Amino acid sequence: MLPVALAVLAMVAQTPAWSVGQQQWHLDALGVHRAHELARGDGVVVAVVDSGVDDTRPDLAGRVLPGTGVGDAVGTGGVQDRSGHGTAMAALIAGVGESGGVLGVAPAARVLPVSVGVDGTGFTLAAVAEGVRWAVDNGADVVNLSLTSVATLTPELTDAVDYAFEHDVVVVAGTGNSGEEHVGAPADIPGVIAVAGTTRDGSPWARSNTGPTTVLAAPAERVVTAVPLTSSASGYAAVDGTSAATALVSGVVALVRSRFPDLDAANVVNRLVISAVDLLEPGRDDRTGFGLVNPVGALEGRIREVDRSPLLPPRPPLPAATAAPDPALASAEPDRGSARVEAEPGGGVGPVERTAWVTAVVLLLATAGLVVLRRFRNAEPGAAGTPSADGPPPGTWPPGTTTPGAPDAEHP
Numbered sequence: 001m002l003p004v005a006l007a008v009l010a011m012v013a014q015t016p017a018w019s020v021g022q023q024q025w026h027l028d029a030l031g032v033h034r035a036h037e038l039a040r041g042d043g044v045v046v047a048v049v050d051s052g053v054d055d056t057r058p059d060l061a062g063r064v065l066p067g068t069g070v071g072d073a074v075g076t077g078g079v080q081d082r083s084g085h086g087t088a089m090a091a092l093i094a095g096v097g098e099s100g101g102v103l104g105v106a107p108a109a110r111v112l113p114v115s116v117g118v119d120g121t122g123f124t125l126a127a128v129a130e131g132v133r134w135a136v137d138n139g140a141d142v143v144n145l146s147l148t149s150v151a152t153l154t155p156e157l158t159d160a161v162d163y164a165f166e167h168d169v170v171v172v173a174g175t176g177n178s179g180e181e182h183v184g185a186p187a188d189i190p191g192v193i194a195v196a197g198t199t200r201d202g203s204p205w206a207r208s209n210t211g212p213t214t215v216l217a218a219p220a221e222r223v224v225t226a227v228p229l230t231s232s233a234s235g236y237a238a239v240d241g242t243s244a245a246t247a248l249v250s251g252v253v254a255l256v257r258s259r260f261p262d263l264d265a266a267n268v269v270n271r272l273v274i275s276a277v278d279l280l281e282p283g284r285d286d287r288t289g290f291g292l293v294n295p296v297g298a299l300e301g302r303i304r305e306v307d308r309s310p311l312l313p314p315r316p317p318l319p320a321a322t323a324a325p326d327p328a329l330a331s332a333e334p335d336r337g338s339a340r341v342e343a344e345p346g347g348g349v350g351p352v353e354r355t356a357w358v359t360a361v362v363l364l365l366a367t368a369g370l371v372v373l374r375r376f377r378n379a380e381p382g383a384a385g386t387p388s389a390d391g392p393p394p395g396t397w398p399p400g401t402t403t404p405g406a407p408d409a410e411h412p
Helices: 025-030 086-094 125-137 157-165 240-259 265-275 297-301 326-330 352-377
Strands: 003-006 044-051 110-115 142-145 168-173 195-198 216-219 224-225 237-239
Touching: 003 044, 003 125, 003 142, 025 216, 025 240, 044 086, 044 125, 044 157, 044 240, 086 110, 086 224, 086 240, 110 125, 110 240, 125 142, 125 157, 125 195, 168 265, 195 240, 240 297, 265 297
Parallel strands: 044 110, 044 142, 142 168, 168 195, 195 216
Antiparallel strands: 224 237
């Protein structure tokens, strides 16, 4: 079993000259304060599958639910965090922002802590997979995976993520921090929101891993958050990495699920993708996906609903229907040419004449059907059946984009 390596964050002590709130530049960059006028994450549970979450931090007061520990974290209840990583992610998602502390993207959401290793190292794919399944079974609406593996073929983890999808749960994961053209698991699993990083000026963060499965981007440079006092004497740190970007996107997912509680996971994902702000060339690219996550756009936009996650490959076309044979014809004796054709009593038509008549009627009906279909296909804009202007029809993408999750033959 390959170990799962955390997208490690460089932590720096708080700068005393500025308050924590003043240092949270990502809130302004993403328009989070405006988004809070629309939603704050009420009623949404975000599972943080990580190194645990320190529930004694004032920044998370009242936000942390009873959790669990798996792997070498069994018995911790998910609330022991020696590395500080899981706590940092939880605060970015649901920090309450009181008394000058960290304000999360979704401050009214609740955090479900799932520790898969209290020291932040040595995570195993088995532990992460078990943690994902436990989170789904215990009420998670969103699963945040601020971790990555160098592996790409991960059947156990893939099954766990698919289990989340089957239960209408959104899964968010980071692309990684080694600056390579390689996105490992779980971010490479079709359907997962794979998140890359950006800098303060909106440029791609140079250390983000990239690849065709990248979906969105979010701030990943010196993002201020809360950590246990064992990690920083001030209880705060500025962190770098796609781990932070992942947590910010999970917070936006919580906002959307809060504002649209009846929306399924596929349409929550679709809202984030359609509303994203392009950073590079129009459409999807390997470095920033569909662009910078846009909380206000995802909450306000009139976006056409879909019946399938836009990050999943399209369903294969159904086989063409074939007409069932007529039982009467199938059982009829073949005409050997020896029987004399006679008119039916009462001046009716014989078998040959009846066949010609039926053929003529079928051709007439078929022609009429083609005319009707042509009329519907040539309907004027705005008629029933035509796509509305507020978003692409289900299963389609804006011009210049490719279908998310499509397999790449060259991807390792």
